[in-house]
Amino acid sequence: MTRDDIKKFIKEEGLRGYNFFEDRMDMENEIVIVNDSNQWIVYVTDERASKITGSEKMFDNEIDALDNFLKRLRALNILRK
Template sequence: MTTSEAEKIIENEGLENYNWYDEREVRPDEIGIEKFDGQWIVYTADERAVVKSELSYPTEALEDFIERLRADKILREL
């Protein structure tokens, strides 16, 4: 998956509550993706903690990011 493909998925599926490449400080109840020190990091934040996954390849990171956003959308719709 490429960045442009991920952006299209986000738009087409109406995915929300994300922080795209560290565009701002981490907020509760969001999913984020960033690149830091050669690693791709995907995280999920709540009001108490941030859980991060470090991945080596951008494709893996973008796929994980989109999966988390989709899961978040399903949970919010319940």
Template sequence: MTLEEAKKIIDKENYKYYNLFEDRPLKENEVGICKNDNGWKVFTTDERASIVTNSVVEFNNESDALDRFMKRVATEKILYNDNDEDNK
């Protein structure tokens, strides 16, 4: 997956709980992706906006990192019931 493909899916699905390459400070209960000296890192944050240690997965290429990131971001529809008509 490419960054542009990921952005299109995020826009189309109207995902809210993510942080794409740390474009802003971390928020609580979101999925993040960032690049560091060792490659790419995908993680989740807790209710205090801290990175959950056991949630961190590192990758040596952006495509695999974006695939994992998007799979985690997609779970928000399940976790937060964004498809539920009562929440609209």
């Protein structure tokens, strides 16, 4: 899976509530993925835009991180319906 694949899924499925490698402050209730010196981190924010304790998962490769990000984003969008 690549970043372009994720962008395609986001568009096709109308997924919302994410920060996809964006250089900005986290917002409330979103799934975040960042790259920090050869480590990819995926986590969830709460209603105050704070990282939820225990939600952070670190990966040593982008493919696994992207897969986890997409799974979490899909779950968040199911909960929003």
